[in-house]
Amino acid sequence: MTTRQRLDLLSRAYPRLFPRTELLRLLRAQLGHADALDRWIARDGVRVRARAPGLIYHVCAGNLAVSAWTSLAHGLLLGARNAVKLPGDRDDSTARREILDFVRGLPKQLRGLVETHRTLDDDLFSRADVIVAFGSDATIGNLRARTRPGQKFIAHGHALSLLWIAEPDRLNSRQVRACAVDVLAYDQLGCLSPQAIYAPAGTKIGPLGEKLARALEAEWRAIHPKPPRPLPVAARIAEARDVALALGHRAWLPPKGHLGWTLIHDPDPAFQPSPLHGVIYLRTVAEAKLTAALASVAGRISTVGVAGQMASGQLSSRWEKAFLSLGVSRFCPAGRMQFPPLTWHHDGRPVLGDLVTWIDSELPA
Amino acid sequence: MNRSDDLSLPAAHRAWTKRLLGPINETAWNELSWELFARQFARIPAYKRLALGRGTTPKTFQSWKDIPAVPQQLFKRTRLFSHPAARPGVVYETSGTTTGRPGRQYLLDAEVYRAVSVEGAHRAGLFNGGPELFFLMPPPREAPHSSLSAMFGFWQKALRQTGHRFQVRKGNLDLASFRKTLAEAIKRGRPLGLCGTAFSFVHVLEAWTGLPPLRLPRGSWVLETGGFKGRSREIAKADLYRQIARLFSVPDHAIWNEYGMSELSSQAYARGTAGLHQTPPWARVLVCDPVTGRETAVGRRGLVRWIDLANVDSVLAVQTLDLAERTRDGFRLIGRMARTEPRGCSLGAEDLLTGAASGH
The missing domain is CATH 3.40.605.10 (Aldehyde Dehydrogenase; Chain A, domain 1)
Incomplete structure (x- = not known):
């Protein structure tokens, strides 16, 4: 053959x-x-x-x-x-x-x-x-x-991926929905799944969180069949929510508190692993502090999905340089994180x- | 001690301990748990936020089962210390993390922990017959942030035992020396108590494969704790107990599991492969549904939630990720959950956190 x-x-x-x-x-x-x-x-x-x-x-x-x-x-x-x-x-x-x-x-x-x-x-x-x-x-x-x-x-x-919202104020609804697709695809279990959403320091978290939460709920509703939430998974999601509550971190939860997704604003820019299964952390970071914030996972970052700036060109070279110094091996538009071309250099x-x-x-x- | 007493005073600590170690009926249990909850609610901001979020305050408190529990993970994220003006005298830590955040248990001093860990072991029956103790752990001075080393040190002092009891020195378990020490102890004929993590016993079993079994004197026991957190090798509990029983010539019921963690002051004990854990009177365990937060029905699985009245300096209620089945009389511990379990290509916390939160 x-x-x-x-x-x-x-x-x-x-x-x-x-x-x-x-x-x-x-x-x-x-x-x-x-x-x-x-x-x-x-x-x-x-x-x-x-x-x-x-x-x-x-x-x-x-x-x-x-x-x-x-x-x-x-x-x-x-x-x-x-x-x-x-x-x-x-x-x-x-x-x-x-x-x-x-x-x-x-x-x-x-x-x-x-x-x-x-x-x-x-x-x-x-x-x-x-x-x-x-x-x-x-x-x-x-x-x-x-x-x-x-x-x-x-x-x-092991590897992980991140979403980068380059221009939060100009994020349109299509791009927000694309972020939600990336977060919830494959129940966030792949190395191409974002474990955190980063945005530049100074971003107005409230409006951004609201938009993302609406998009996550819409995407969750569109997913069939829904991924399972057995006891150990439910436990980790509940734990992440309780930690956010105790720390006073703002969290956006689904209506009626279902376990499909959880969005938490963590004011500490330092990366912390997500329990996955739809739990995503929203963080802001100053450009000068990006490498420090991600130092614990340097060399393990697979993909950075970019939202908010792709319409007007490419990833800002300053941010790009910072991500490259962390060993990132792939950039892609938000919404495509889980769907690399077959020619992708894994x-x-x-x-x-x-x-x-x-x-x-x-x-x- | 009345409700206005300041638990940060050593005398008040002693008085509290005395109440814990005295008889505790249901009324006393409710009173004690309310007092401690009210105090910690008022003094630990993170706990107050969590409790308010749960809709439970000292004013709305109806039953000890309503006490909100902090997730174990919170000990890694913030300081849970109920003496804001005081400096902690003792800090116990969970396993280290590559992200630099071990869980920390801050204590004003170790006196309550010492008292309840000694009394708990005594009431469980571990000290019956005055066993000669050996620990597969570093001594407390070499591991000042290990609550397990500290507890074993308290046991050693309580039984007034001297000599080289701790077998790990400068990070090294000298197996040849340990075997020799054991052989000499066996000749003395007193019952022995061998204590260590499950993983340390696996290490001993592997190293002594092919060597003849040791015949520990009658009344001896082995105590394992901590599971295999963060270890790539693990064996089933039944296999471990079978191998321990064979190596040390002890019956299954002479093998104990200690269930405790750095974030708590009290421990539960179980005997034998199928034994159920028993808590001391000053601590209780609820098996809870993680979503509703409520106790599961008898026969159903859920997560272990500790209410530990000896956890006077941090938070009395701790929600673990340990899986258990609620039984009519208590709980059957099914497994201690790793922090997160993603395997394969997704980097999860298990890889970032070397070791897990639970355990001393």
Whole structure:
């Protein structure tokens, strides 16, 4: 089967997740040519072709299935065999079931390239050419220690994302709604989910909070099915609300106090993790203090979604510089945080380019 | 002590302790809890805000079950100290955090904590037979902000025991030395009490795999506490107890769990794998629904809320994230919840907070 055949099968099975044109763009962007795996391609006076790994071992995250789907799609596009270590049970995520559903939904020719395991298969793990691992620092460390020399290890450790409201006074309703989409997509469980909304110092918090609260409620109402709120999740949401109440922080809560979303203004600009599940902190920070406010998560910030300034141009270069110094690897308009293009450099790396090796031929064609 | 007394006076502290350790019937319990709530409501701004938000004030107080509880997390965010004009003499801290905010329990002095932690252990039966104690912890002088080390130090003094009781020195648990110490203690024939965190026992079990079991004298016991907070390795309680029982040759019912935390002054104890925790008379536990804040029905799960009348210097009511089932006589602790549980690619508090809030 050629790359293009696999691409067609994948995009036909999941046209919204993996549109054909985007997959082609991904191949061209990262391998230089859509057929680079199937034949020699002339490049810089020599001929090259890419070699796919024989076996990729995917260790999947427990929070969201989408990272596993994408990782699998990369392996399938390359024509590799894919072994999947499924995440364990947890009460606030259906990731495992969704990964299995995704595999079942693949056409037979691609499904034959995938096998799933509930526990780590030591034999497959040691035989894999590439390990792609999602997880905590401890998990990544443990897995890395098991790798053999020469085995590629691609780690996606923990990361978080932020929303930046560049011009709060000029925020229109579409942009506010886009912020709400980012906060509530995937129940805020992904590394691309914002854990805080930052706005420049001096922002009038009251009006901004009101707008955001209205948008969050509207977005929550639009979500079907609603994400679950089992006891441990409800407990953390209630705790965040109580802490805000005790500290005298302004909080915007949904009507009748449902647990879909919670917006809390924290006057301390220093980042504090959110309990997720729709709990979002609104903070203001002076430009000069941004790096200090985010110092505890420097190097772990994946995406900054930007609202309020995109209509008039790009992110202000001063703020951009500050975020870049914190290691941010992606900027995008608000509303797109959870929906990066397939060509996205996940954690700043080429997702296909990392998997393949190259063969060079200086012989005449 | 009447209601106008100033609890910041050591004498008043002593008088309060005396009331706690005396008989407490339902009327006395309600009176004591009202007094402490009223005092802390008036003196701790964050607590007052929370109580007002909940619609409960000393004037509207009807039952101790109405007392608003502060979330454990609040000890990380603000100072909950009921003596605004005084300087705390003792500060106990929860595990450190990379965001620089451990939870802090501020005490005027450690006297109430000392009295109730010794009396609580005594009433639970831990001191029966005068066991010789050993602690898999650093001594209090090496860990001045550890409430667990402090408590074990109080026990040591209460039982008038001298010598090297604390086995962790300068951050290091010398297992060879500990084994030798134990072997000598076993020869003396007195019952032994071995105390430490669950994780420290896992460490011992792993290190002594392959070594012959130790035969602790009759009447000996093992006390574990604190779970596996912030640790990547953990084993099920039943497995841990089985392995402890085998290594130290003690029956299941001689293995105790201590359930306490830095933010509290009192502790609950349970015996054996299936044992239910018992609180001392001056502390009670409610199992509550996190959304309604109300006590769950018998047989239903909820979160542990402590009402600790010995928590005189901070806040008497603490809402934990620990999961429990309400039983007819009390509660069955199901698990101590990590601060947050996002795993995979989303960075959650569990990764920012090295260790968790609960535990000493």
